[in-house]
Amino acid sequence: MVVLKLGQAPQPKQLPNLRSKPSFASLYAALECLALQPDSWTGTPKSQDPEGLDPKFVNQYLLSIVSSELTWFQDGSEDVMVLDRRDKIWELASKRMAERCGRTAMPEMTRTWLIPAPITGSSLAFTIREPPLTGDNLGFKTWGTAFTMAQKLDDLRTKHLSHLFNEQTPSIRALELGSGTGLVGIAAAALWSIPVLLTDLPEIQVNLSYNVLQNTQLVEAQGGRIISTVLDWNDPSAFPIHDFEIIMAADPMYDDAHPELVAHMIETFLKRNEDARALIAVPLRDQKTKQMTATFQEVMTGKGFSLLAQGQEICRDDWKENDVEETGAGCWWAIWSWAR
Numbered sequence: 001m002v003v004l005k006l007g008q009a010p011q012p013k014q015l016p017n018l019r020s021k022p023s024f025a026s027l028y029a030a031l032e033c034l035a036l037q038p039d040s041w042t043g044t045p046k047s048q049d050p051e052g053l054d055p056k057f058v059n060q061y062l063l064s065i066v067s068s069e070l071t072w073f074q075d076g077s078e079d080v081m082v083l084d085r086r087d088k089i090w091e092l093a094s095k096r097m098a099e100r101c102g103r104t105a106m107p108e109m110t111r112t113w114l115i116p117a118p119i120t121g122s123s124l125a126f127t128i129r130e131p132p133l134t135g136d137n138l139g140f141k142t143w144g145t146a147f148t149m150a151q152k153l154d155d156l157r158t159k160h161l162s163h164l165f166n167e168q169t170p171s172i173r174a175l176e177l178g179s180g181t182g183l184v185g186i187a188a189a190a191l192w193s194i195p196v197l198l199t200d201l202p203e204i205q206v207n208l209s210y211n212v213l214q215n216t217q218l219v220e221a222q223g224g225r226i227i228s229t230v231l232d233w234n235d236p237s238a239f240p241i242h243d244f245e246i247i248m249a250a251d252p253m254y255d256d257a258h259p260e261l262v263a264h265m266i267e268t269f270l271k272r273n274e275d276a277r278a279l280i281a282v283p284l285r286d287q288k289t290k291q292m293t294a295t296f297q298e299v300m301t302g303k304g305f306s307l308l309a310q311g312q313e314i315c316r317d318d319w320k321e322n323d324v325e326e327t328g329a330g331c332w333w334a335i336w337s338w339a340r
């Protein structure tokens, strides 16, 4: 019998045949070896089944495990250990199946995002956990716009925010709205060496603060600081801090009420001077998001903001089944200030 080691790519013949009643250890090792790494859209190919293993064969193999009673583990006893082992195998096989079913079915995963940081001469690697997508908790996923904007942060600072990063500006504080998993706010704190307050709804906080904690050391080594807290756009009255020099939000609008709410947050929390800036990035997914973007621009102008700079970037996301999608239209970003 071949027992696979962790990290060793199995060959078809090495996958334990269920008819031969494989041991818990060999089945478990095989399932560990079939893990697919989540993609972080860095241009490297998505992790695939080991060479020689047909994905259809792997799916059938996994299906045969979850639908097997694994009776030989039982060996006549209803021992707790035995039952626990069967559960472990079923659970791991289900996880491997979910990994092969596209983003919505993915179990919890942790991705590493490499963001260019010219100041360090290389890239910074941010570790971001994403819980399974449940209900309408869109903040449990790192969205394409967030990755695109995180990659653009250095460029934006040089071209559009440099006036804030000189010695005459003693301290800059940034607020992120609808942080989700936190990639943009965390990367901004590190790349711009500033304190960033990341915010989102209460139900997003546990994961967001976990990601903040995971990346604190990296951010602080770059001279930044990160904290997360709740800020619900529908109820901002109790939020204690105002007058942020920078406000940012990536992909914050997916409901008709959002353009007005997001603009209201900027109006409420952006420092009222000519230097303060709001950076908003919106994916142009479909007619609805394009309409919300247009509404947002109208509302911002009506509230007394000027559009200083804007652009479009190619965006990637992982909505295509089992793969990463380039969303053609990309995302629109804009930098706003108070009108003079």
Ligand SMILES: C[S@@+](CC[C@H](N)C(=O)[O-])C[C@H]1O[C@@H](n2cnc3c(N)ncnc32)[C@H](O)[C@@H]1O
Residues within 6 Å of the ligand: 137, 138, 139, 140, 141, 142, 143, 144, 145, 146, 177, 178, 179, 180, 181, 182, 199, 200, 201, 204, 231, 232, 233, 234, 249, 250, 251, 252, 253, 254
């Ligand atoms: C599409 S996700 C984008 C998350 C993250 N910025 C990214 O790009 O990966 C939109 C985010 O807005 C947050 N959000 C929606 N309504 C909100 C509200 N009323 N107050 C605060 N955050 C809200 C969601 O919880 C979610 O995290």
